[in-house]
Amino acid sequence: MKTFLFRLCVVLAALVSGANAAPTVNVPAGIDPAPYDALLRTYVDGQGLVDYSAWKANAADMRALADYVAAFGKTGGASARGDEEVAALINAYNAITILWILQNYPTESIRELDDSWGEARWNVGGKTVSLDDIEHKNLRPLIGWKVHALVVCAARSCPPLLNKAYTAENLASLTEEAYRLWLGREDLNQFDAGAVRLSNIFKWYADDFKGEGELARVLEAYAPERHLGFLKRRAYEVKYLDYHWGLNDQGERGRDYRLSLFRRLF
Secondary structure: OHHHHHHHHHHHHHHHHHHHOOOOOOOEOOOOOHHHHHHHHHHEOOOOOEOHHHHHHOHHHHHHHHHHHHHOOOOOOOEOOHHHHHHHHHHHHHHHHHHHHHHHOOOOOHHHOOOOOOOOOEEEOOEEEOHHHHHHHHHHHHHHHHHHHOOOOOEOOOOOOOOOOOOOOOHHHHHHHHHHHHHHOOOOOEEOOOEEEEOOHHHHOHHHOOHHHOHHHHHHHHOOHHHHHHHHHOOOEEEEOOOOOOEOEOOOOOOOOOOOHHHHHO
């Protein structure tokens, strides 16, 4: 119980202060995303689902992903800056998440694995960090609300994983694509004239969707065009959908997953 309470405090602190925290890592400059891009195009479909079974069965592609993740641990050279840094951190988070799932596949949910987000087990820029560190201490301070459609936690209710790697050149266009795809999925976000039913991500990170990232502005910018009439009037109620933590697998893994009481609490 003490461990649970400690971790809860750490998570709450990250949510409250993450957008203002100082970055914790320097990402190596010049990491080539092409091998990772090729893997995504091979194993991720248009719905953001991953063919984990086929990927794990291909030893060469498992090594390719592991080598790509290992490249983030290099030290001694220049550090990425600007859009290159942001794109690299997004790729690092998503590639690490995929590798973590593959290392533990088959599983019904990332929630069934040991402290997937909080445990520091990944080398980025010579530091051993967690997925939470990458998201809350690095990406949120850099890009704020935009991060929430770009990093993918391997669950069916997560924003869809794009089947292409981020680069400094495509960062802006892929951010728009990711938000439009996410808000356009009726199983993930729903709109009608009286209410909007959104992903719980918008509730969990409500403080990020204020000011420049005001929720209403985000919906007006990226929701399907057919809903813009009532969205621009802003006379609607916001509700939130249940979160499906089943694995984002192209097969049956995670399709019928339901959190146990233990996992809901811990």
